[in-house]
Amino acid sequence: xxxxPCCDKANVKKGPWSxxxxxxxxxxxxxxxxxxxxxxxxxxxxxxxxxxxxxxxWLNYLRPNIKHGEFSDEEDRVICSLFATxxxxxxxxxxxxPGRTDNxxxxxxxxxxKKKLLGIAPSQKKSNQQQQQQQQQQNQQLFFPSTxxxxxxxxxxxxxxxxQAPPPPALSSQYQISFGGGNEQSCSSSEISYGNKEQxxxxxxxxxxxxxxxxxxxxxLYGSAAAAAGGAGQAWGSSxxxxxxxxxxxxxxxxxxxxxxxxxxxxSSNTFVDDPTARNAARGKMMYF
DNA sequence: AAACGCCCCAACCGCTGCGTG
DNA sequence: TCACGCAGCGGTTGGGGCGTT
Numbered sequence: 001x002x003x004x005p006c007c008d009k010a011n012v013k014k015g016p017w018s019x020x021x022x023x024x025x026x027x028x029x030x031x032x033x034x035x036x037x038x039x040x041x042x043x044x045x046x047x048x049x050x051x052x053x054x055x056x057x058w059l060n061y062l063r064p065n066i067k068h069g070e071f072s073d074e075e076d077r078v079i080c081s082l083f084a085t086x087x088x089x090x091x092x093x094x095x096x097x098p099g100r101t102d103n104x105x106x107x108x109x110x111x112x113x114k115k116k117l118l119g120i121a122p123s124q125k126k127s128n129q130q131q132q133q134q135q136q137q138q139n140q141q142l143f144f145p146s147t148x149x150x151x152x153x154x155x156x157x158x159x160x161x162x163x164q165a166p167p168p169p170a171l172s173s174q175y176q177i178s179f180g181g182g183n184e185q186s187c188s189s190s191e192i193s194y195g196n197k198e199q200x201x202x203x204x205x206x207x208x209x210x211x212x213x214x215x216x217x218x219x220x221l222y223g224s225a226a227a228a229a230g231g232a233g234q235a236w237g238s239s240x241x242x243x244x245x246x247x248x249x250x251x252x253x254x255x256x257x258x259x260x261x262x263x264x265x266x267x268s269s270n271t272f273v274d275d276p277t278a279r280n281a282a283r284g285k286m287m288y289f
Numbered sequence: 290a291a292a293c294g295c296c297c298c299a300a301c302c303g304c305t306g307c308g309t310g
Numbered sequence: 311t312c313a314c315g316c317a318g319c320g321g322t323t324g325g326g327g328c329g330t331t
Contacts, residue, residue: 014300014301015300050301052301053301056299056300057299057300060299060300061299103298107298110297111298112297
């Protein structure tokens with residue numbers, strides 16, 4: 001049996017909000033707040049809407065200081081760098097952009113920024129096959145994005161470094177492998193280089209089989225390193241974003257000196273914590289793409 | 290002017306995690 | 311420990327707007 005519906009679907013209005021409904025909702029919340037109970041709010045406010053719908057309308061449109069309109073280059077940069085690091089965690093990304101909502105950013109990414117990054121002109125007519133090819137290219141590029149521009153790394157040298165890196169003794173072997181990073185939560189600069197060579201080699205082989213290459217690993221590390229440098233040990237919300245301009249020597253340092261711990265973003269407190277459970281959970285999402 | 294197709298975005302849907310009894 | 315209810319989140323959808331034919 002499924003979950004009980006949050007409201008009586010037959011008696012709630014759906015679709016676009018009218019100005020009158022907006023006014024009712026805004027005036028009610030201005031006066032009484034949400035009371036921490038969105039389900040009860042529409043009834044109290046005299047709205048024939050589902051509580052979830054009210055919440056969404058308030059958060060995405062009515063609440064104060066919402067910023068609409070064009071995204072700046074700086075906002076683009078923040079979105080790109082965070083997407084490269086944590087993937088489609090829109091709420092976390094939105095927390096870095098005052099006035100922007102997760103929905104806004106998600107829409108902006110899906111409709112504009114992604115295409116902008118990939119250099120896709122709008123309204124290009126494509127066959128199904130072309131569309132499939134483009135989708136594959138997009139998947140490959142987006143999880144290992146190339147913006148901001150990545151330095152060029154010698155692939156064989158990187159693989160060699162990766163396999164030679166010493167495992168930090170404190171870490172349990174079951175958490176030692178972490179490739180990806182494009183859409184998982186782990187944000188350690190050096191966890192990619194940790195321990196167990198056999199498992200690492202297996203993972204490398206697996207990624208090779210999936211069509212990723214060593215440049216992808218570099219890209220992954222690049223994103224993770226930026227996040228770790230900017231946020232490790234600090235409250236995520238208050239940390240300055242790290243510059244992304246790591247050169248090869250810096251990346252090499254990060255790989256060969258795995259001195260910091262593994263950090264996972266704690267999504268409720270927006271802090272970095274060393275949490276094996278969370279890390280393991282994040283790992284489960286790694287192959288999602 | 291009409292038809293068509295694409296784009297964008299507000300809103301919805303369903304899932305997950307957390308708090309509570 | 312379990313079930314339940316809720317808030318929050320991310321993916322998806324539908325329809326209006328707009329450009330093109």
